[in-house]
Amino acid sequence: MSSQPLSQNQERFELNLGPQHPATHGVLRVKLLMDGEYIVDAEPVLGYIHRMHELMGENRSWAQYLPNMGRLDYLSALSYNLGYVELVEKMAGIEVPERAEYIRVITTEMNRISSHLLWFGAFVLDLGGFTPLLYAFDDREQILDLLEAVTGSRLTYCYYLFGGCYNDVEDDFLSGCLAFVKRLRTRLPMYHNLVTKNVILRQRLEGVGPVSAEMCRKYGATGPVLRGSGINYDLRKNEPYSIYPELDFDVPVYPEGDSMARFMVRMDEMEQCLRIIEQAIAKIPEGPVMAEKVPKMIKPAAGDYYHAVEAARGTFAIRAVSDGANQAYRMKLRSPTFSNLSLFQEASRGMLLADGLAFMGSLDLVIPEIDR
Amino acid sequence: MDLGINVFEMVIYLVGFIAFAAANAAYLVWVERKGAAHIQRRTGPKEVGPYGLLQPLADGAKLMSKQFIIPAGVDRPLFILAPILTMVPAIMIFVTIPFSETILARDFNIGLLMILAFASVNVLALLMGGWASRNKYAVISAARVVSQNIAYEIPMLIIVITIVLISGSMNLTEIVAGQAGGILHWNLLPTNGNFLGPITFIIFFICSLAETNRAPFDLGEAESELIAGFHTEYSSMGFGLFFMGEYANIVIAAALTTILFLGGWYSPLPESIPYAGASSVVWFLVKMYLLIWLVVLIRWTYPRVTLWSLLNLSWKILIPFSLFNLLASAGLVKLLG
Amino acid sequence: MNKENVIQELQALAAEGMADQPEVASVAAVAGPAGEEEAKPQTAIPPEPRRNGVLEVDYAVRGVHVDVQIQGDQVVRAAQILDEAGMTLEAITGVDWINDQELEVVYDYSYTGGSCFRVVVRARISRHEPTIPTVSGVFPGANWHERETFDFFGIHFEGHPQLEYLLLPEDCDFHPLLKDFKGC
Numbered sequence: 001m002s003s004q005p006l007s008q009n010q011e012r013f014e015l016n017l018g019p020q021h022p023a024t025h026g027v028l029r030v031k032l033l034m035d036g037e038y039i040v041d042a043e044p045v046l047g048y049i050h051r052m053h054e055l056m057g058e059n060r061s062w063a064q065y066l067p068n069m070g071r072l073d074y075l076s077a078l079s080y081n082l083g084y085v086e087l088v089e090k091m092a093g094i095e096v097p098e099r100a101e102y103i104r105v106i107t108t109e110m111n112r113i114s115s116h117l118l119w120f121g122a123f124v125l126d127l128g129g130f131t132p133l134l135y136a137f138d139d140r141e142q143i144l145d146l147l148e149a150v151t152g153s154r155l156t157y158c159y160y161l162f163g164g165c166y167n168d169v170e171d172d173f174l175s176g177c178l179a180f181v182k183r184l185r186t187r188l189p190m191y192h193n194l195v196t197k198n199v200i201l202r203q204r205l206e207g208v209g210p211v212s213a214e215m216c217r218k219y220g221a222t223g224p225v226l227r228g229s230g231i232n233y234d235l236r237k238n239e240p241y242s243i244y245p246e247l248d249f250d251v252p253v254y255p256e257g258d259s260m261a262r263f264m265v266r267m268d269e270m271e272q273c274l275r276i277i278e279q280a281i282a283k284i285p286e287g288p289v290m291a292e293k294v295p296k297m298i299k300p301a302a303g304d305y306y307h308a309v310e311a312a313r314g315t316f317a318i319r320a321v322s323d324g325a326n327q328a329y330r331m332k333l334r335s336p337t338f339s340n341l342s343l344f345q346e347a348s349r350g351m352l353l354a355d356g357l358a359f360m361g362s363l364d365l366v367i368p369e370i371d372r
Numbered sequence: 373m374d375l376g377i378n379v380f381e382m383v384i385y386l387v388g389f390i391a392f393a394a395a396n397a398a399y400l401v402w403v404e405r406k407g408a409a410h411i412q413r414r415t416g417p418k419e420v421g422p423y424g425l426l427q428p429l430a431d432g433a434k435l436m437s438k439q440f441i442i443p444a445g446v447d448r449p450l451f452i453l454a455p456i457l458t459m460v461p462a463i464m465i466f467v468t469i470p471f472s473e474t475i476l477a478r479d480f481n482i483g484l485l486m487i488l489a490f491a492s493v494n495v496l497a498l499l500m501g502g503w504a505s506r507n508k509y510a511v512i513s514a515a516r517v518v519s520q521n522i523a524y525e526i527p528m529l530i531i532v533i534t535i536v537l538i539s540g541s542m543n544l545t546e547i548v549a550g551q552a553g554g555i556l557h558w559n560l561l562p563t564n565g566n567f568l569g570p571i572t573f574i575i576f577f578i579c580s581l582a583e584t585n586r587a588p589f590d591l592g593e594a595e596s597e598l599i600a601g602f603h604t605e606y607s608s609m610g611f612g613l614f615f616m617g618e619y620a621n622i623v624i625a626a627a628l629t630t631i632l633f634l635g636g637w638y639s640p641l642p643e644s645i646p647y648a649g650a651s652s653v654v655w656f657l658v659k660m661y662l663l664i665w666l667v668v669l670i671r672w673t674y675p676r677v678t679l680w681s682l683l684n685l686s687w688k689i690l691i692p693f694s695l696f697n698l699l700a701s702a703g704l705v706k707l708l709g
Numbered sequence: 710m711n712k713e714n715v716i717q718e719l720q721a722l723a724a725e726g727m728a729d730q731p732e733v734a735s736v737a738a739v740a741g742p743a744g745e746e747e748a749k750p751q752t753a754i755p756p757e758p759r760r761n762g763v764l765e766v767d768y769a770v771r772g773v774h775v776d777v778q779i780q781g782d783q784v785v786r787a788a789q790i791l792d793e794a795g796m797t798l799e800a801i802t803g804v805d806w807i808n809d810q811e812l813e814v815v816y817d818y819s820y821t822g823g824s825c826f827r828v829v830v831r832a833r834i835s836r837h838e839p840t841i842p843t844v845s846g847v848f849p850g851a852n853w854h855e856r857e858t859f860d861f862f863g864i865h866f867e868g869h870p871q872l873e874y875l876l877l878p879e880d881c882d883f884h885p886l887l888k889d890f891k892g893c
Contacts, residue, residue: 015508023596037512037679046853047876054861055885090770126596128587128676134412200588201675217797217821219850226821233821306772306817306827308799319817321804330886334800334817342853353512354597354678371876 012040015353019048023126023357026367030344030360032353039356042348044341050371057320057331062088062298063162065331070156072335073369076115076312077157078108078147085160086241087307087318091300092162094291100164101243102284106177107147107159109273109280113184114143115312116266116273119364123263124195126361127204132195139187146176162298163291174281181274188271196267205260209359211347212257219346220339223314224269225363228262230255235310247279259362266364297326304330313337313364335369389466393459396623397616398428404668411672438608446605447504454501455603455610458617461490461497462624469627470545472637472653483544484532487628488525491583494621495521498585498592501614502602513601516679517592520582523686528579530694531572534701535559535632538566548636552651555640560633566704568697573633575694580625582682585618587671591679626663627656634659712774712826715794719777719828720763722786773817773827781834781841784816788844788851791818791828798844801854803862807888810836812862816844834864843869861886 018029027048033041053072057065069084070077082104089096121136144154150169151159159166195201211221213229226233234251236244252268254261302324308317314336321330340363348356402417402424409416417424442451468483470476480486495518502514538559539547556563560573582589593601603614630636637656639645677685764776779787788798796818804813811833820826834841843866845851855866856875863884866872874881883890 013508015512022599034512036515047874047878050876052885058886087772090772124675128590128594128596129674130408131412131672134414138413198675200677203681204675204678217795218848220797220799220848220854221850222821231821238821238823239825303771304804304815305770306829308772308819315799315819317799317817319800319802319815330802330804332800332802332815334802338853338857339799339850342850346849352678352680354594354676357597 011035019045023360024367025122025361025365028341028365028367028370032356034353037352037354039348039351039353042345042356044344046371048371049368051368053372054331054333057328057333059327061326062300062328065328066161067156067158070153070158071368072333072372073115073311073313073316073337073366074155075118075366076111077155078104078111078151078159079309079311080316081157081160082108082242083307083309083311083316083318085162086309087305087320088162088298088300090307091305091320091322092295092298094163094294096164096291097288098243098285099168099287100289100291102280103150103165103169103289104160105243105247106169106174106277106280106284107150107157109276110143110147110177110180111157112312113270113273114140114147116270117143119266119312120191120195123361123364124201126357127201129195129198129201132191135187135191139184142180142183146173146180149173149176161290161294163294164289168289174284177277178281181278184270184274188267191267196263202260204355204358205263205362206256206258208259208355209347209351209362210257211343215343215347219343221314221343222339223310223312223336223364224262224265225314225340227251227253228265228362229257235308235315239308241307241309243280244276246283247276249275249279259358262362262364299324299326308334311336313366313369314340333372335372337363337365338370338372341365341370385467389463393463393466393620393623394616397619398432400619400622400664401431401615402428403665404671407665407668408672411669432612435609435612440608440610441605443506443605446506450500450504451605452610454497454504455606455613455617457497457500458494459613459620461493462617462620465490465624468544469624470548470631470636471627471656472651473545475653476545479545480543482542484536484542484547487544487624488529488532491621491624492521492525494617497617498602501606502592505602505605507605509598509600510602510604513592513594513598513604516594516598517585517602519679520585520589520591520682523683524579524582524690527575527686527690527694528583530691530698531576531579532632534568534572534694534698537698537702537705544631544636548631548638551635552638552643554638554642555635558633558635558640566701568700568704569633571693572697572701573629575690575697576632577629578685578690580629581667581670582686584621584625584667586622586667588674588677589682590671590676591682594676596676622664622667623660626660626667629663630656630659634663711794715790715796715828716763716765716775718790719775719779719787719830722783722790723762723777723779725783768825768827773829775826775828777828777830779830779832781814781832784814784830784832785842785844785847787830788816788847791830792847794820795822796820796826796828798848798851798854801844801851801858803858803864803886805836805862805886805888806833807836809833812836812839812864814841814858814864839864840867841865842867845869860884863887 012033012035015032015034017032018024019027029045031043031045032039053068056068069080072080117136117140121133124132148154150173151157211229213231216226216229230253232251232253237251249272252265254264300322302322304319304321306319308315316336317334319332320328323329348359406416417427420426420430465487467478468480468486498517499514502510536542539550541547551558560569562569585592603611606614637653638651639655761778766773766776768774799817799819802815806813813831813833816830818828841864843855845855853875855869858864859872860874860877861884
């Protein structure tokens with residue numbers, strides 16, 4: 001804590017929230033200037049888990065950089081895998097077999113659900129409700145088991161390769177996914193009954209942390225934060241990639257812009273993920289999961305390339321500059337929560353400490369992804 | 373009575389209450405953990421002893437063997453005094469609580485007053501602990517606890533006055549005696565003659581939750597906001613005493629609710645039924661522990677409220693309601709009595 | 710949003726810049742001699758520094774629709790144009806073209822209001838005196854992106870409200886993404 005004595009006459013005081021604090025879910029530090037229980041100013045201080053992934057991108061070959069993608073947002077690593085392999089495939093002109101595309105979508109959406117489930121539990125934990133966390137983990141565990149069977153890892157996946165997927169999925173996995181879809185369909189109404197309808201929770205979230213659509217635009221916020229402010233923007237629809245155009249799903253949008261809206265967006269998104277998985281499993285074709293001719297050394301044509309995908313927390317984009325070599329000349333990773341968190345300072349002014357933390361939780365932060 | 377027997381009795385009761393408070397604190401932690409575990413579809417403690425029953429002893433041994441760290445720059449006397457001050461009044465209160473017609477240490481005329489007087493010392497202890505810790509989170513927590521406890525003491529006292537009006541006594545034994553004759557005579561139910569009984573009970577229960585800093589009103593501890601609140605800097609038995617004090621207070625709150633509303637040691641059945649209808653300490657404990665279990669259930673079900681809505685609930689809803697309740701009850705007593 | 714209008718305005722802006730300082734390429738020719746590039750043919754040669762202007766590029770390959778290169782002092786006006794068009798600033802980053810002795814500041818804009826439209830605005834500045842005006846007045850979200858770019862490249866954003874290290878430790882004295890950074 002601070003070295004300054006707490007003087008009675010000092011009306012405002014600084015409070016260090018973090019870098020080790022239960023509510024920041026990682027090593028984020030927020031320098032708060034408090035007036036009693038009110039936040040006068042909140043300045044996030046980043047960089048406690050900064051690993052310079054962008055420099056690593058310049059020092060490794062395109063293929064060697066693949067595992068780094070799992071270490072950015074460890075909760076929805078497959079979205080990042082997908083963004084990166086799609087970018088490199090675009091650069092090198094590699095065609096991906098259709099079955100691989102379907103597997104990618106199924107596993108990415110499973111991963112998205114697991115990410116949202118963990119957020120759901122951790123968010124209610126932030127609000128003081130401990131029990132939903134364990135229920136969410138119970139469900140998430142099923143996803144991790146399924147994904148472990150195909151990808152070989154439980155958290156920091158590195159499953160997609162340029163031109164396809166590392167290995168084919170078995171029927172067990174697909175039937176397991178369908179069973180999980182069925183299971184979560186029964187669980188989500190329970191979550192709504194137990195948590196969403198709870199009067200204390202609604203009181204804590206409704207009207208707390210309003211973020212207008214204009215503010216989102218000015219700060220570049222994306223993902224559920226933007227959709228919770230009434231903007232229908234989901235890259236899976238707006239900038240279709242992979243096989244998403246062939247699948248029928250909705251983009252949940254809530255116009256209120258408060259924490260409750262962001263909460264509902266993510267809860268509804270899980271249902272949509274289930275629909276995507278179901279359709280993809282119904283449609284998945286037979287065939288190879290790797291393109292036949294993938295060069296061992298990928299040397300994309302010089303120039304710069306941009307590719308954005310919808311990760312669980314918003315737009316994840318990579319700008320890669322190639323000089324024609326086997327490794328990137330410059331690799332820029334645009335992480336969604338970096339922008340989402342940047343509006344915290346402005347939006348949290350004048351909030352109560354408890355509301356500020358509820359608001360922070362509703363932004364769904366993953367610190368390794370912010371700090372990269 | 374002769375002085376020797378008196379002293380002997382006193383010592384027995386004192387040792388008994390300390391043991392009771394400590395055992396309750398230890399085993400309520402076990403109940404809480406096990407209960408939480410089953411609510412959350414886990415197993416809970418299971419390694420130490422059968423069903424983890426020895427876990428509290430292991431925890432106690434661990435806490436006692438740890439170093440009591442006094443951080444640099446704290447207000448030493450206050451820092452050391454605070455945890456003791458949470459525990460002592462809690463044990464004092466047990467002196468007046470009648471567990472049955474025979475098991476009580478002292479039968480005061482103003483037992484109720486004494487309980488409330490000692491219960492409010494607890495706030496002072498938490499304030500001292502928070503303030504002396506020289507930790508901003510602890511200070512915020514202390515400020516929260518004080519405003520919360522003051523806000524909820526008022527409706528609680530008004531409700532207590534209502535009960536005193538109905539019973540016509542501040543003596544706990546007499547209050548219980550007034551509810552003899554089965555469940556229909558309990559202060560809880562409108563059949564007792566006071567049709568506002570259930571409202572009175574609900575207000576009192578909410579207040580006792582808030583007074584004991586239990587979820588959803590555990591703003592002082594608010595682990596996701598204030599780390600651990602006022603006991604952030606405490607380790608070893610300093611923390612242990614705060615912890616025990618918290619559970620002792622829960623026991624007291626539940627015991628008081630049992631006395632005021634649930635007919636104390638009387639059976640819910642009419643006395644004419646053999647065995648089940650007989651009044652005994654068992655009934656008292658059953659009611660008390662059911663209430664405590666309710667408190668545990670609430671903790672693991674609800675999220676935490678914010679300070680403002682907590683204070684609003686007290687000042688804008690509970691206090692007017694309890695005042696109205698007092699007036700209405702007074703009128704009823706006048707009319708019917 | 711009218712895409713044609715935006716492109717026209719950006720074209721006008723870029724043309725203005727060319728009138729001021731006609732060729733970026735000529736600066737490069739002085740600073741980055743061709744001989745140096747030929748000396749190490751195994752690292753493929755980066756593309757010739759292009760002249761200021763607006764290119765409509767193939768979205769399917771490049772991932773953007775419009776590629777704009779302007780003068781460093783025009784980035785704020787470009788941001789204003791795109792802000793009025795309702796676009797959002799997705800990221801700011803830099804590229805170190807050490808062979809040309811230049812740093813490139815890249816602004817990625819996207820449109821969140823409907824159909825997909827991405828614009829990249831780039832400006833090349835001298836590597837020896839890397840200053841460029843801040844766009845955080847137009848997009849407050851640029852604040853952190855510019856601080857990050859300052860961390861990595863040492864690019865000084867003039868008028869930035871708080872140009873301090875964001876991701877790197879506050880006492881560090883290097884900029885890791887510069888190509889002559891050799892580790893610390």
